[in-house]
Amino acid sequence: MKQALIFDMDGTLFQTNLILEPALIATFDVLRKNNLWDEDTPIDTYREIIGVPLPVVWKTLCPSHTLLIREKSNEIFQEKLIELIKAKKGSLYPNAEFVLERLSIDNSLYIASNGQEAYLQAIVDTYDLNRFIKKVYSIQSISSGQKSDLVKKVMNENYITGGAVIGDRLSDIMAAKDNKLTAIGVNFDFAQAEELKQADKVIDHLIELL
Structure with missing residues (x-):
């Protein structure tokens, strides 16, 4: 056995909590620049659901967005997270x-x-x-x-x-x-x-x- x-x-x-906030803020800053978001970054909402599959994450955070926009948002988010990890943040x-x-x-x-x-x-x-x-x-x-x-x-x-x-x-x-x-x-x-x-x-x- x-x-x-x-x-x-x-x-x-x-x-993850150490890099979550800056990565999310950076991601939603990009969304704001592209007129795809006009509210505060939903950090608390994400903390409540962390651990669930990523498609569920972005459906929860951005329920009004199309699947394509959610997928792009996740790509940006992943890039920001990896940058922070490599920088040992x-x-x-x-x-x-x-x-x-x-x-x-x-x-x-x-x-x-x-x-x-x-x-x-x-x-x-x-x-x-x-x-x-x-x-x-x-x-x-x-x-x-x-x-x-x-x-x-x-x-x-x-x-x-x-x-x-x-x-x-x-x-x-x-x-x-x-x-x-x-x-x-x-x-x-x-x-x-x-x-x-x-x-x-x-x-x-x-x-x-x-």
């Missing part, structure tokens, strides 16, 4: 590298994220996470856009039969339960108390994983 720990990225390993959560290093000794570690491939790769490259993580899986790699299916893909491709999913949102918790893995909720920036109640265990700091 091969055990694995499957991590979410945003709000679990990476402090973001950060991993406290003790993330230490915990990953320790866990990788006796466990196979993977990332399964709703983030896009280029965005995730920017984080992995900037913080050299390949030292600990065997493979990173983006939601872009599956057609359904569901985290449960993404975790199932991780398990099938790597012959995983047990372990845990570690994440901050309900999609992570349900992905664990749907695949008969332990659901570990992290009570970090974007976590919701009602969602965490469904996890098998809840931690307040990554160091608790040890």
Whole structure:
């Protein structure tokens, strides 16, 4: 039996909140310049839904926009996020590298994220996470856009039969339960108390994983 720990990225390993606001502001500044937005940047709305698939994000943030404009908005947003990541304006959560290093000794570690491939790769490259993580899986790699299916893909491709999913949102918790893995909720920036109640265990700091 091969055990694995499957991590979410945003709000679990990476402090997305540090780059979220400037990236969103920059994106909506572009929309304003093109007369596609005339209100404040909907930062609070995004914080409430972070972790959901990106098409849902932009449908929620810009319900009156066409699909084409939403897709372009997301492209701009991704570019701004990556610029900030590479400039090290973001950060991993406290003790993330230490915990990953320790866990990788006796466990196979993977990332399964709703983030896009280029965005995730920017984080992995900037913080050299390949030292600990065997493979990173983006939601872009599956057609359904569901985290449960993404975790199932991780398990099938790597012959995983047990372990845990570690994440901050309900999609992570349900992905664990749907695949008969332990659901570990992290009570970090974007976590919701009602969602965490469904996890098998809840931690307040990554160091608790040890």
